[in-house]
Amino acid sequence: MEKKELSVFKAMRRIVPMIFGEVPVWSVIYMVSALLMGVSYGIAAPVNQRLYDALAQLALGDGILRSVYVGAVMVTGVMIFQQVAGSAFNFIMTNVMYYIVDIRLRRLYHAKIKTLPAQIFEDKVKLDDLEKCDYGILGSGFMYRFLLNIVFFYGTFFVIMAAFLFNTQPILIFAIFLAFVPSIMGQFIEAKFYAKLEEESSPLRRQNAHYSECLAGLKILKETRLFGAYYFFKKLFMETLELLAQKEWNNQNKVQAMYLVINGLKAAGWLGILILLFRGLMRGEISVGAFAAVFGSIGMLFGITEDLFANLKHNITEQLGKIHNFINVIEIPTAQGSNTPPDFKSHGVTAKNISFAYAGAEKNAVDDVTLSVRPGETIALVGENGSGKTTLVKLLCGLYKPDKGTVSIGGTDSAHTSDDALFSKSSGVFQNYMQYGLTLEENIKISEYKSKNSVIPSMDEADVDHKDEKTFPNGLETLMSRDLDGTDISGGQWQRVATARGLFRTHDFIVLDEPTAAIDPLEETRIYKRFAELTKSKIAILVTHRLGSARIADRIIVMDNGKIAESGTHESLLTLPGGKYAEMWEAQAESYSEIKYDMP
Numbered sequence: 314m315e316k317k318e319l320s321v322f323k324a325m326r327r328i329v330p331m332i333f334g335e336v337p338v339w340s341v342i343y344m345v346s347a348l349l350m351g352v353s354y355g356i357a358a359p360v361n362q363r364l365y366d367a368l369a370q371l372a373l374g375d376g377i378l379r380s381v382y383v384g385a386v387m388v389t390g391v392m393i394f395q396q397v398a399g400s401a402f403n404f405i406m407t408n409v410m411y412y413i414v415d416i417r418l419r420r421l422y423h424a425k426i427k428t429l430p431a432q433i434f435e436d437k438v439k440l441d442d443l444e445k446c447d448y449g450i451l452g453s454g455f456m457y458r459f460l461l462n463i464v465f466f467y468g469t470f471f472v473i474m475a476a477f478l479f480n481t482q483p484i485l486i487f488a489i490f491l492a493f494v495p496s497i498m499g500q501f502i503e504a505k506f507y508a509k510l511e512e513e514s515s516p517l518r519r520q521n522a523h524y525s526e527c528l529a530g531l532k533i534l535k536e537t538r539l540f541g542a543y544y545f546f547k548k549l550f551m552e553t554l555e556l557l558a559q560k561e562w563n564n565q566n567k568v569q570a571m572y573l574v575i576n577g578l579k580a581a582g583w584l585g586i587l588i589l590l591f592r593g594l595m596r597g598e599i600s601v602g603a604f605a606a607v608f609g610s611i612g613m614l615f616g617i618t619e620d621l622f623a624n625l626k627h628n629i630t631e632q633l634g635k636i637h638n639f640i641n642v643i644e645i646p647t648a649q650g651s652n653t654p655p656d657f658k659s660h661g662v663t664a665k666n667i668s669f670a671y672a673g674a675e676k677n678a679v680d681d682v683t684l685s686v687r688p689g690e691t692i693a694l695v696g697e698n699g700s701g702k703t704t705l706v707k708l709l710c711g712l713y714k715p716d717k718g719t720v721s722i723g724g725t726d727s728a729h730t731s732d733d734a735l736f737s738k739s740s741g742v743f744q745n746y747m748q749y750g751l752t753l754e755e756n757i758k759i760s761e762y763k764s765k766n767s768v769i770p771s772m773d774e775a776d777v778d779h780k781d782e783k784t785f786p787n788g789l790e791t792l793m794s795r796d797l798d799g800t801d802i803s804g805g806q807w808q809r810v811a812t813a814r815g816l817f818r819t820h821d822f823i824v825l826d827e828p829t830a831a832i833d834p835l836e837e838t839r840i841y842k843r844f845a846e847l848t849k850s851k852i853a854i855l856v857t858h859r860l861g862s863a864r865i866a867d868r869i870i871v872m873d874n875g876k877i878a879e880s881g882t883h884e885s886l887l888t889l890p891g892g893k894y895a896e897m898w899e900a901q902a903e904s905y906s907e908i909k910y911d912m913p
């Protein structure tokens with residue numbers, strides 16, 4: 314319990330200043346509107362009392378009609394005030410605070426994500442935290458608004474009511490407080506019942522959803538049909554559904570029985586208050602108007618208090634875990650690197666004794682590698698699957714920072730340079746390139762969307778069939794997404810588009826990590842040869858498992874088990890006795906027998 318309280322305070326301490334700092338003016342407007350609403354509800358009882366007293370006196374024959382009129386006007390005024398203040402409050406809450414806070418927090422979140430080291434996205438635990446952040450953003454907004462409501466709406470209302478009751482008869486405060494206890498208890502007990510129900514039914518619900526998927530899920534329907542498994546899944550679906558309904562039914566019964574008792578206690582509480590009021594009236598301690606006003610406002614008092622506790626549960630207890638998720642992400646430290654861009658004319662890319670392990674992995678994916686790429690040099694990384702090529706190339710271009718050792722990119726240390734500076738002259742295409750739901754042109758231009766340069770040369774270099782009307786019916790404007798009512802293209806064409814994207818970006822250093830796996834070896838080699846011509850004066854690192862393509866590089870590095878096993882030109886590597894490269898070449902040579910290696 315203590316830990317939970319601490320964590321509520323921690324969340325409040327982080328969230329309140331953060332959101333207030335983002336939207337100070339709207340926050341103040343919101344506070345004022347909540348306060349006005351609190352006042353409008355709080356003054357209802359004393360104003361009603363005035364009218365009732367005037368009426369009572371008139372009925373007894375010693376009142377004046379004018380007081381009744383004034384009272385009636387005031388009561389009407391308060392009702393109008395309540396309506397106006399309530400509407401303004403709701404409008405600001407739903408239309409302004411909700412959206413503005415959400416947008417501002419999302420902006421903070423996006424800015425944070427931009428500065429996080431890329432390797433965090435390989436860490437499943439952190440990734441999970443990041444994915445849950447979405448709910449944390451919403452939850453933080455809820456919590457902020459609710460905390461302001463507690464202070465400005467509920468706070469104001471309760472203070473005015475307490476003053477009114479104290480003024481009427483101090484003991485009433487205590488009596489009403491006692492009368493609240495059962496209804497607050499009821500809410501907590503109900504929450505407990507539902508938490509238990511949720512705990513018991515969520516595995517069942519997941520099973521039920523899975524069986525439903527087996528019966529009607531488009532992806533598995535074929536197999537269900539082929540195996541004639543419809544009746545089997547239907548039986549399982551119905552069984553789980555019945556169990557779920559049974560649990561829900563039992564829970565409802567328990568909740569209703571509990572509320573029967575609670576409502577009995579509540580009625581007893583009301584009766585107690587009524588007796589107190591009646592006693593006060595008989596003894597002449599309170600007026601008829603006070604009697605009616607207190608009695609009439611108890612319903613509202615109960616309603617608002619129950620509302621407060623229900624909201625407390627919804628806005629704080631249920632959101633707390635998610636809010637902490639968001640806070641954890643916002644609090645991940647980000648190193649402020651230098652802003653000096655790399656200089657690839659005088660410096661190459663140098664790795665000194667670098668090692669890197671993925672989160673949770675037992676061994677290093679790259680293990681104590683030292684490598685220097687000269688300005689203007691093209692190197693190829695080859696090796697078996699899992700030998701560490703992709704990881705090494707991500708370290709060499711600065712996407713991942715080494716656990717040990719240093720990587721210098723164009724003279725700048727990859728671990729101490731801001732991403733904007735570090736990547737300012739680099740480009741690359743990776744295996745898991747993105748297929749954006751944008752037009753063909755936009756898909757290529759994402760890195761320099763304001764550039765006036767034509768994307769056609771890059772597409773020609775990457776062999777994109779942009780003139781083919783069947784593939785790209787609207788030319789450069791073809792929307793590349795079936796989901797967005799556009800067209801889709803083959804995996805091979807997508808790889809060419811992704812390669813064109815990498816080539817289009819102005820760069821002095823480029824990395825190609827097997828973006829051509831879905832393209833046949835002969836064409837891949839053709840693309841790579843053209844690529845070698847283009848990158849003559851630039852630093853280029855190619856990753857490929859096809860040695861025919863590796864041949865175009867000035868130097869070939871053979872990776873094995875996270876380490877560099879061999880390094881040299883194609884010819885020199887072939888002569889290494891018992892060499893890995895020679896063995897791989899032997900196995901693949903046939904595919905390349907038709908290609909002439911007249912190097913550019």
Ligand code: ADP
Pocket residue numbers: 435671672674678696697698699700701702703704705
């Ligand atoms: P290659 O590019 O040569 O196929 P990788 O660099 O992708 O090799 O992988 C090197 C090693 O790191 C492999 O053992 C692989 O299983 C492991 N690895 C790669 N990515 C991850 C990841 N995201 N999480 C954990 N281990 C990974």
